[in-house]
Amino acid sequence: MQNSLSCEQVTALLSFYAEDKLSSKLAQYVKQHLEKCPSCMEKFMIMKNMLTKLTELHDEELENPYATKQYEDFKSNLSAYVDNELNNSDSIKIKKIAISNPLARQDLENIYTFKKLLYSSFEKTKNDMKNDYSRIVINQLQLDEEKSLDPFFKLSAAFVLMLTLIVAGIIKFLYF
Numbered sequence: 001m002q003n004s005l006s007c008e009q010v011t012a013l014l015s016f017y018a019e020d021k022l023s024s025k026l027a028q029y030v031k032q033h034l035e036k037c038p039s040c041m042e043k044f045m046i047m048k049n050m051l052t053k054l055t056e057l058h059d060e061e062l063e064n065p066y067a068t069k070q071y072e073d074f075k076s077n078l079s080a081y082v083d084n085e086l087n088n089s090d091s092i093k094i095k096k097i098a099i100s101n102p103l104a105r106q107d108l109e110n111i112y113t114f115k116k117l118l119y120s121s122f123e124k125t126k127n128d129m130k131n132d133y134s135r136i137v138i139n140q141l142q143l144d145e146e147k148s149l150d151p152f153f154k155l156s157a158a159f160v161l162m163l164t165l166i167v168a169g170i171i172k173f174l175y176f
């Protein structure tokens, strides 16, 4: 692997880096990039703060009256809920808990904010890919156009040549 990462690569790795889940070599590459790149560093700081906040919330929960068995259920289903993976009755249950339990509501808000942040990080990469794809499609269309023009020109050239020969033949037949 090359040891200088692009901003897109670093962005994709940031959440793992913030949670210390990268290999030491890869973490080193990310660190080197962050030291040189203010915009990636800013993204990293936002992500890091959010993770710290989530950890703090978790510590507060331990003495919180809302930290019930129901709330534990809510937490174990939360990411499935956000990803629309729950059936209707389970997802209604989650919604009800989020309405009645401030801890649950806070968790839901946090996970949505986190998802939004991640999504906006990937947005640029996705758009770049989309642009490349459009370019490929345009090139392909232009090629098709050239191909369809080409046989037509060949055909009409052949037709003109044939016509010339016939006319020349007729002229020759009539006058010589």
Ligand SMILES: [Zn+2]
Binding pocket: 006, 007, 010, 033, 037, 039, 040, 041
């Ligand atoms: Zn960068």
